[in-house]
Amino acid sequence: MYKARHITDDIYYIGVNDRQKVLFENLIPLPHGVSYNSYLIMDEKTVLVDTVEVSFAEVFLDKLLSVLGDRHLDYLVINHMEPDHSGAIRAIRRMFPDIKIVGNARTFKMLDGFYGINDGLHEVKDGDKLVLGKHTLQFFLTPMIHWPETMMTYDINDKLLFTGDAFGAFGTLDGGVLDTDIETGNHLEESRRYFSNIAGKYGSAVQNALNKLKDIEIKTICPTHGPVWREKVNKIIEITDKLSRYEGERGVVIIYGSMYGNTEQMAEAIAYGLSEEGEKNITIYNVSKTDVSFILSDIFRYDRIVIGSPTYSNELFPEIASLLAKLETRDIKNRKFAYFGSSTWSNASIKLLAAFAERVKWDVVSLPIEIKQSLKEDKYEDCIALGRLLAKS
Structure with missing residues (x-):
């Protein structure tokens, strides 16, 4: 029954909003809630990019199936293993037991540790590609933003970057998902608070990631929290760059x-x-x-x-x-x-x-x-x- 948001012709937003949680990581107040973002690519091969916090798994699965229909889910890409993004992995695996889980070597150690999953894995290294049909994904390892296994996934066809927690923001997505459809002033402020409290220690790692991405064209940024950035791609990169260089x-x-x-x-x-x-x-x-x-x-x-x-x-x-x-x-x-x-x-x-x-x-x-x-x-x-x-x- 759910109507998913198009990000591009073949890529859908199927994330959820959390207006119940009071403290993020049981530490940081959420006066405006938080979103857990997940994305689905519909090509010759179907790909789910990240999942959501486990308490929202039922709504999340309904959203996934509303787009997937009677098609099989071929791949799950894990950019970040923190439980607010990986919590629904076990439910996905039970629904699609033959799914290939895509991640790096550090991802798979955590996947086994958190959820006991150690088979059906497709390991990627820095720069590796995965062809889906007309879409090709390229993987960039970006460790310590803000966990050691973190990576980003680039859709070469749509010039779209799935970034995990990077470029994220606190706050729910109240109707609109793309920054072109919402007033982003508060989200930009909450992106600063998010970076300062979550990734602030890891400025050098963020700079390494930005340097690694500098030669690719990015038209859209799809983080795991907050708006999808399109109109303000350069703005959110600028904010992150300054914060990670500690340039006040x-x-x-x-x-x-x-x-x-x-x-x-x-x-x-x-x-x-x-x-x-x-x-x-x-x-x-x-x-x-x-x-x-x-x-x-x-x-x-x-x-x-x-x-x-x-x-x-x-x-x-x-x-x-x-x-x-x-x-x-x-x-x-x-x-x-x-x-x-x-x-x-x-x-x-x-x-x-x-x-x-x-x-x-x-x-x-x-x-x-x-x-x-x-x-x-x-x-x-x-x-x-x-x-x-x-x-x-």
Whole structure:
């Protein structure tokens, strides 16, 4: 009964939307849900490209059969083995026991480990091709985006690239699937948040993949999350390129933790100084209120970062400590950094922020500012001066 969306004459979108999941990977909020994208190629040979999360397998299979009709499914291409894309593989294998599963050597180790499937396999290496009829698929191994087995599949005929998690975005597809049929502003923002939180650590691997793909013509990008990119192919590649090179655009992100408002007032004063010096792109985050996934997205996006914390039990404010741990995991480079802190009797936060700056090797633009008990006029002026300096840096 389902009507599948055409991507090209012979390629169909048969993905599903998840509006139930609250946390992606049980970590990252999904205020707009998420899609699990799967595609079907109808040629002399039929090919399914990736599957969906297992709880949506029944709807997914109905969508598949609505296009496939009474034809046999010849191949399943696995670009990525993460369970939100591989969860329905066992159901596919049961329905089509003679199907050939296409993947690389690392794919098949995970396929056996997750689902106990170790036969009926068609192994591909970098650059290998598979002829379907008028369509020919070419496979590019792109390890560590963001798992070691990840690869991309290029349809030479339609100049269409199935990219797995690369170029993906959070958010459901509400009616339209192609970017030409939807307003993509929010999806582009969610693509940044997706990259920052999922693939942000693996910038060099992403750069390797982009370099490998630079000589092929790409008219359409089909990721496993978010819109199918056609009109904005160059835009999504540009965003991914900049994020993976850690190239921050002009802007300042101020992040603070505060128990009683004193550290918060320091953040406000720094922002005042920035604005006074003509800086327009300023964002302030209360780390206790905004989920870290949104903060990380802006840290990846902008070139200057300011972090402030009170001392809490002779440590950093807990949510600031958690943020710093996530930043170190992602190994973000090329940022200018300033920091500030408050305490009642111990200045541990300043020492710990200094140690963080040393570990991540960011360019510290000023001596830190510290207050005890409350913000006094001299320190208020120091915060404004720091903002001015950041605007000029």
